[in-house]
Amino acid sequence: MEAFRQIGWLIRKDLALQFRTKDMLALIVVFSVLVVLIFCFAFGPIFPEKLEERGKLAASVLWATFLFAGTITLNRSFDIERANGALHGLRLTGIDASYLYLSKVVSIFVFLILLEVIVTPITLQFLDVITVLPVALQEQLPWLLLKLIGVLAIGTLGFCAVGVIISGISTHTHGKESLLSVILLPLTFPVIMAGAKCTVSLLTTGGLGGNFWISVLVVYSLVFLASSYLLFEFVVEG
Amino acid sequence: MTRTQLVGVLAAIFLFVAIYFVFSFAEIETTMLEVQKIFYFHISSALTLFLAFGVTCLFSILYLIKRVDKYDTIALVSTEIGIVFGVVVFTTGPIWARFAWNTWWNWEPRLTSALILWLTYIGYLILRSALAEEKKRVYSAVLGIISFLNVPIVYFSVELWQGGLHPDTTTKMNLPPTMQIAWLISWLALILLYLFLLMFRYRAEQMKLELDTIQYQQMGES
Numbered sequence: 132m133e134a135f136r137q138i139g140w141l142i143r144k145d146l147a148l149q150f151r152t153k154d155m156l157a158l159i160v161v162f163s164v165l166v167v168l169i170f171c172f173a174f175g176p177i178f179p180e181k182l183e184e185r186g187k188l189a190a191s192v193l194w195a196t197f198l199f200a201g202t203i204t205l206n207r208s209f210d211i212e213r214a215n216g217a218l219h220g221l222r223l224t225g226i227d228a229s230y231l232y233l234s235k236v237v238s239i240f241v242f243l244i245l246l247e248v249i250v251t252p253i254t255l256q257f258l259d260v261i262t263v264l265p266v267a268l269q270e271q272l273p274w275l276l277l278k279l280i281g282v283l284a285i286g287t288l289g290f291c292a293v294g295v296i297i298s299g300i301s302t303h304t305h306g307k308e309s310l311l312s313v314i315l316l317p318l319t320f321p322v323i324m325a326g327a328k329c330t331v332s333l334l335t336t337g338g339l340g341g342n343f344w345i346s347v348l349v350v351y352s353l354v355f356l357a358s359s360y361l362l363f364e365f366v367v368e369g
Numbered sequence: 370m371t372r373t374q375l376v377g378v379l380a381a382i383f384l385f386v387a388i389y390f391v392f393s394f395a396e397i398e399t400t401m402l403e404v405q406k407i408f409y410f411h412i413s414s415a416l417t418l419f420l421a422f423g424v425t426c427l428f429s430i431l432y433l434i435k436r437v438d439k440y441d442t443i444a445l446v447s448t449e450i451g452i453v454f455g456v457v458v459f460t461t462g463p464i465w466a467r468f469a470w471n472t473w474w475n476w477e478p479r480l481t482s483a484l485i486l487w488l489t490y491i492g493y494l495i496l497r498s499a500l501a502e503e504k505k506r507v508y509s510a511v512l513g514i515i516s517f518l519n520v521p522i523v524y525f526s527v528e529l530w531q532g533g534l535h536p537d538t539t540t541k542m543n544l545p546p547t548m549q550i551a552w553l554i555s556w557l558a559l560i561l562l563y564l565f566l567l568m569f570r571y572r573a574e575q576m577k578l579e580l581d582t583i584q585y586q587q588m589g590e591s
Contacts, residue, residue, distance in 0.1 A: 293515060300508045304499035314496055317489040318515060320482070321522045347522075354518060362511045365433055 137226055141234030142241075148211060149242055155207065156245070159200050163250045166196045171257050182263050186334035189260045193251060194327045197283065200250075201243055201290055202312045205298040208239055213302050218367065232363035235295045236356070240288055247283045252276065260334060268337045279333055282348070286326030289352030290319050296359040299366040321351040373568040380565045383558035390551040407465040413556040414457040415483070417563050419524065421451030422490065422517055424567075429513030432506065441506040442578075444513050445497065446570040448490050450563055455487040478526040479535045486523045489516045 149155055170192045179185050212218040221231065255261055261269065268275055294315055301311040316323075325348035332340035339345050370378075391409045424447040432440040462480070463473040474480070493516055497509050526535075544552065 296511065296515070300496070300500075300511065303501065303504050303508070304496065306499060310496060310499055314489075314492040314512065317485045317492060318519065320485045320489075321519060351518075351522075355515075358515060358518060362433075362514060365507050365511050368507070 134230060138230045138234050141230060142238050145234060145238030146241065149238065159204060159246055160249055162203065163196045163200045163246060164253060166199055167192055167250065167254045167257055178259055183335050185258065185260055185263050186331050189255060189258045189334055190327050190330035192258065193254055193330060194323060196250065197243065197247060197287065198316065198323065200246055201294060202315060204239055204242060205294040206308055206311055208235060209298045209302040222367065228364040228367045229360055231367065232295060232360055236291045239295065240291045243287050243291065244284055247280060247287065251279060275333065275337055279330065282326060282329045282333060285348050285352050286322050289322035289355045292352065292356040292359050293318050296363055296366055322348060322355065325351065373565065373572060376561060376568060377565040380558065380561035383561050387555035387558040390554045394547055394551055396545060396547050404465060404468040407461050409552050409555040411458060411461040411465060413552065413559045414454045414461065416556060417559045418451050418454040418458060419520055420560065421447045421454060421563060422520055425451065425513045426517035429510035432510045438506065441510060442571060442574045444510065446567055446574060448493055449570060450566045452487065452490055458483065477535065479523065482523040482526045486519050489519060
């Protein structure tokens with residue numbers, strides 16, 4: 132119970148820092164919308180007619196946007212901890228490194244999910260995906276959106292799981308912003324790929340198209356979470 | 370003769386033997402003819418690459434447990450050699466693909482995932498060069514372990530999803546006997562080459578450390 136209480140406090144602290152000024156959320160939302168707009172300009176104004184093509188386009192835009200936004204968020208998350216030795220202060224309270232890891236993953240996850248809830252409908256609207264969907268799917272639009280956010284959430288969890296540990300490492304380097312993305316993007320490739328495949332399937336058929344890709348997505352997210360959880364202690368020891 | 374030299378000589382002998390077996394002993398494949406000979410070095414390099422990254426992962430774990438610098442050095446040099454074998458895979462692959470699939474490069478599962486795996490390990494080397502000395506070893510070990518998690522998805526990519534052009538992982542077990550022998554010998558030759566390079570690079574890395582220590586001492590004296 133004590134563990135949950137401590138993790139809860141740490142999450143509260145992180146979320147309070149994130150949302151107190153609203154700067155970060157505003158910045159990331161604006162950034163994400165800009166990325167989506169650039170894609171719209173590149174592919175538009177007339178998007179592919181076929182549902183399958185449009186679904187692929189929307190899925191790739193969504194995932195690319197959230198990857199960029201996620202990388203920026205992760206970069207910032209450890210800056211706050213490193214500044215003024217806040218991390219050492221936290222460690223001096225006797226808190227376990229794994230609690231610190233879990234709380235970071237959860238707080239960044241919550242932040243990114245919020246972003247995804249805001250940006251996903253905007254993207255679908257901008258790319259005009261909804262009008263090409265079959266009527267049966269259009270009638271169940273809220274349900275489809277929910278499933279879409281669900282898939283994005285599992286992918287985001289896998290991304291945050293590795294992202295937190297890598298950003299913990301990269302804050303110690305010179306040129307950390309570019310380094311984080313160079314290491315993180317190839318590492319999270321199984322999650323991104325499986326997530327993108329599930330998203331395409333959802334946007335074109337409304338279903339996941341079998342259990343295969345969703346299994347890869349869930350398994351890899353959990354494997355990343357478990358291995359990073361075990362290794363995080365080594366990252367904060369110094 | 371030192372052990373490194375012995376392994377080097379063995380690797381050289383086996384490479385020549387492998388060339389003999391590949392070109393004179395193994396039968397010629399019926400559809401691709403001589404071009405198929407690339408197979409023996411392409412697949413063996415790919416398997417050696419997995420072996421090299423496996424060694425990196427293993428020694429990274431050992432380093433985190435025991436904190437012996439030697440293990441970290443082995444993990445580093447194994448990654449470097451793995452990347453070199455990656456270059457061999459990505460050079461022989463397109464040459465073969467040009468004749469077998471009529472294209473130099475194709476975005477099929479194994480190619481794409483292998484390229485991303487290779488980039489992951491280049492990221493490992495970049496990270497190492499950007500870290501301060503005291504953090505370098507621990508952080509590299511952590512990354513060496515996490516990076517290995519992507520190896521299964523590359524190895525099983527052909528079975529995992531359809532649409533690939535690479536044959537599945539059991540194909541190499543069902544080859545005609547002459548081809549199988551030639552393949553096993555060429556793989557053994559490349560493993561020996563890997564071992565030789567590992568020992569050679571390890572020694573070089575040790576010497577670099579010794580040199581650093583001497584220079585540091587001299588700076589202290591002056």
